[in-house]
Amino acid sequence: MTATSNILPLFVGISLAGAFLTSIVGKKLKWLPDLMGSLTTLILLGLSLITVRIVATQGILVYSVGGWKLPIGIALVLDGLTVFMLVTVNLMAFFIAIYSINYMEKFTSKWKFYTLFLLMVAGMNGVVITGDMFNLFVFLEIASVASYALVAFGTERHELEAAFKYTVMSIVGSLFVLLGIVFLYSYTSTLNMADMANILAQKSASNITIMVSVLFIMGFGLKAALVPFHAWLPDAHPSAPAPISAMLSGVLIKSLGVYTLCRVFYNVIGINSSLSLILMVLGTLSMVIGVFLAIGQWDFKRLLAYHSISQIGYVILGIGLGTPLGMIGGLFHLFNHSVFKSLLFLNSGAVEYATGTRDLQKMGGLMTKMPITGTTSLVASMSIAGIPPFNGFWSKLIIIIACVQANRLGYAFWAVLASILTLASFMKVMKYAFFGKLREKWNKVEEVPVFMKLSMVILALICVVGGVLLIYNINEVFLKPASDVLLEGTKYADIVFKGIQ
Amino acid sequence: MIIYLLCLILFCCGLYCILRKRNIIKIILGIIIAEYAVNLFFILVAYRMEGRSPILSSEVEIVNMVDPLPQALVLTAIVIGLATTTLLVALAMRIYEKYKTFDITKIKELRG
Amino acid sequence: MSKEHDKGMSLIVKVITRLTVGLILLFGIYIVLHGHVSPGGGFAGGVIIALSFVHLMLAYGKDVALKKLPKTAMSFFESMGAILFLSIALLGFTGGYFFLNFISKGEPFRLFSAGTIPLSNIAISLKVGAGLFAIFVVLVLLKFEWEKKE
Structure with a gap:
């Protein structure tokens, strides 16, 4: 325990403090919620960038809350994977908070929005950082309860219907997770993840671990919207306000679904060939079915939501492969997807802000009136479709190479096919929304306000230079530690126990 | 053992209610039943034969007490359940305001 | 007095409520303050405190109850409870750890013991009491669109 590890509880503490201060003071002072939202997420982003350096120099950090010794108290663990997720979550949260300054003007009570938004950020940071x-x-x-309320934020017919569907399905998912935790607790008599991994490794494999694995695949798979459990996503994500769609698609399904799946299966239960096969099959199914469903959509945001399912499939496929290259590819794609999918949802929000419609057939030629939205959207579309200089290309390439190396040519084929279909559907978006002839009624359309432009441009820049993360030095401190944590598997326990001293 | 099976049956009743019923209020009731089945199971897992409640007091020395941790955890789970149930009820009221019905077969404007 | 009789339930309910509601509130406060030495605590006590206001509202109608605890006060107390709890946790940093019980623990089974736990209980009871009553009020007072027009 060193002084620097005091940074760990701040990730939850600062975001919660921001949320409740906003709810007390924000009602009276109109300008305050905007400031609180941006400032809190900026501080969190700064802290998470500091943790990259801390882990690179000092290794893994373990914090015991309240000074209780490790297996008894709640532990917070900062390792490579945690740092990776913290940076992803807080980076997106910051730019989305900036974007919402202008976008949320049309809603009446901004302070409610920011309170729920910061609660959601607190939940996601907590999920990522906890070791219990x-x-x-x-x-x-x-995080889930905040997101249910945020999906229903507009309180119109469609929002309410989507939110109800999302809430019911997500609660069932949570119940399965809780049931899995109950079984694990009764089997191992501990709740600390590292301790649990130790005890599970000592006891030989039993039916309990299989049962728990199934429950966790259902629960976390539902949160991650893998294909048999995806039905809520195409309704919930388009119905939310655009910044929240970006947050849900960009980071929520990843930190609540993908991260938890990785952590539980690789570091606690321990991966085996059948589990890895299940993950790969689910990933491929999501990848292909998601993109097929996406092609036929005419609602801009609904199309993007189906692509989220498809791209999460890539991430799960890469992580499920279990090879070092596959891990790096999967995690890199996770980061890239959160950048370009958030950007695309913000673009769709900008189009809706300016024109008031989400129907692709009613748009057309908006590039001339909204050059910045059009250009950033083009960049993001090329990223998601995997056109070379952009970040999406590199991560997809790594995943496909990893599939070929592991002698899984079938999976590689489906990955390439899904990528081509993605390209096709985004060519449709570009053609109908931004290129072509400008319609009469859009003559008075204006470009969106400054903060929306700012965050879109910066995210587009990250898309362009995203491939830089693969350069040796940056990869060493950012991506590689994250995939190393997963590769170490259940040795995680020993490392955590070593970190406490 | 039989009591765990009864718990499982209760959970399945809740799931059946969520999946099969058409009325929004009945779905919410199904969620509550399933939630309480899980909570009950957690408490039962912590029970031991002839155990008594884990409350320390100055007069009585406790020799054989049940595991206190799941009770604390279930309290947390109940609070979370309260929050989600409230949100669901509020959503149901709002849905009734817009659609003037609780029948989910008539509330399906989102599809595709 | 006569104005109070217009709304709410019958005279018998009102008289009984007037006699019991204070005791319920007091019992809630007792449960909160003794949370660290006996069963109960912030959540249970907070629920009982909220129920005393709910009781008042059921018997006398919304105006009397909301005069005792207006909506703005409710949301203020709710957020204040959360912030108090968080600041107790953050004050633990004075001893080096988040959530550290930095006050002396005292003698077991006494009212003034267990360090920060009674303080946390009070914070939680504020949050839960105000929050639960706010939930009740919001659900009861929700006006549908077609009711507003009438």
Whole structure:
């Protein structure tokens, strides 16, 4: 325990403090919620960038809350994967908070929005940083409850219907997770993840671990919207306000679904060939079915939501492969997807802000009136479709190469096919929304306000230079530690126990 | 053992209610039943034969007490359940305001 | 007095409520303050405190209850409870750890013991009491669009 590890509880503390201060003071002072939202997420982003350096120099950090010794108290663990997710979550949260300054003007009570938004950020940071099984469930629920309310934020017919569907399905998912935790607790008599991994490794494999694995695949798979459990996503994500769609698609399904799946299966239960096969099959199914469903859509945001399912499939496929290259590819794609999918949702929000419609057939020629939205959207579309200089290309390439190396040519074929279909559907978006002839009624359309432009441009820049992350030095401190954590598997326990001293 | 099976049956009743019923209020009730089945299961897992409640007091020395941790955890789970149930009820009221019905077969404007 | 009789339930309910509601509130406060030495605590006590206001509202109608605890006060107390709890946790940094019980623990089974736990209980009861009553009020007072027109 060193002085620097005091940074760990701040990730939850600062975001919660921001949320509740906004709800007290924000009602009176109109300008305050905007400031609180941006400032809190900026501080969190700064802290998460500091942790990159801390982990690179000092290795893994373990913090015991309240000074209780490790297996008894709640532990917070900062390792490579945690740092990677913290940077992803807080980077997106910051730019989306900036974007919402202008976008949320049309809603009446901004302070409610920012309170829920910061609660969601607190939940996601908590899920990522905790080293305790039940604590993970609590933070998962904090983030989920905030997101249910945010999906219904507009309180119109469609929002309410989508939010109800999302809430019911997500609660069932949470119940499966809780049931899995109950089984694990009764089997191992501990809740600390590292301790649990130790005990599970000592006891030989039993039916309990299989049962728990199935429950966790259902629960976390539902949160991650893998294909048999995806039905809520195409309704919920388009119905939310655009910044929240970006947040849900960009980071929520990743930190609540993909991260938890990785952490539980690789570091606690321990991966085996059948589990890895299940993950790969689910990933490929999501990848292909998601993109097929996406092609036929005419609603801009609904199309993007189906692509989220498809791209999460890539991430799960890469991580499920289990090879070092596959891990790096999967995690890199996770980061890239959160950048370009957030950007695309922000673009769709900008188009809706300016024109008031989400129907692709009613748009056309908007590039001339909204050059910045059009250009950033073009960049993001090329990224998601995997056109060479952009970041999406590199991560997809790595995943496909990893598939070929591991002698899984079938999966590689489906990955390439899904990528081509993605390209096709985004060519449709570009053609109908931004290129072509400008319609009469859009003659008075204006470019969106300054803060929206700012965050879109910066995210587009990250898309362009995203491939830089693969350069040796940056890869060493950012991506590689994250995939190393997963590759170490259940040795995670020993490392955590070593970190406490 | 039989009591765990009864718990499982209760959970399945809740799931059946969520999947099969058409009325929004009945779906919410199904969620509550399933939630309480899980909570009950958690409490039962912590029970031991002839155990008594884990409350320390100055007069009585406790020799054989049940595991106190799941009780604390279930309290947390109940609070979370309260929050989600409230949100669902509020959503249901709003849905009734817009659609003037609780029947989910008539509330399906989103598809495709 | 006569104005109070117009709304709410019958005279018998009102008289009984007037006699019991204070005791319920007091019992809630007792549960909160003794949370660290006996069963109960912030959540249970907070629920009982909220129920005393709910009781008042059921018997006398919304105006009397909301005069005792207006909506703005409710949301203020709710956020204040959360912030108090968080600041107790952050004050633990004075001893080096988040959530550290930095006050002396005292003697077991006494009212003034267990360090920060009674303080946390009070913060939680504020949050839960105000929050639960706010939920009740919001659900009861929700006006549908077609009701507003009438």
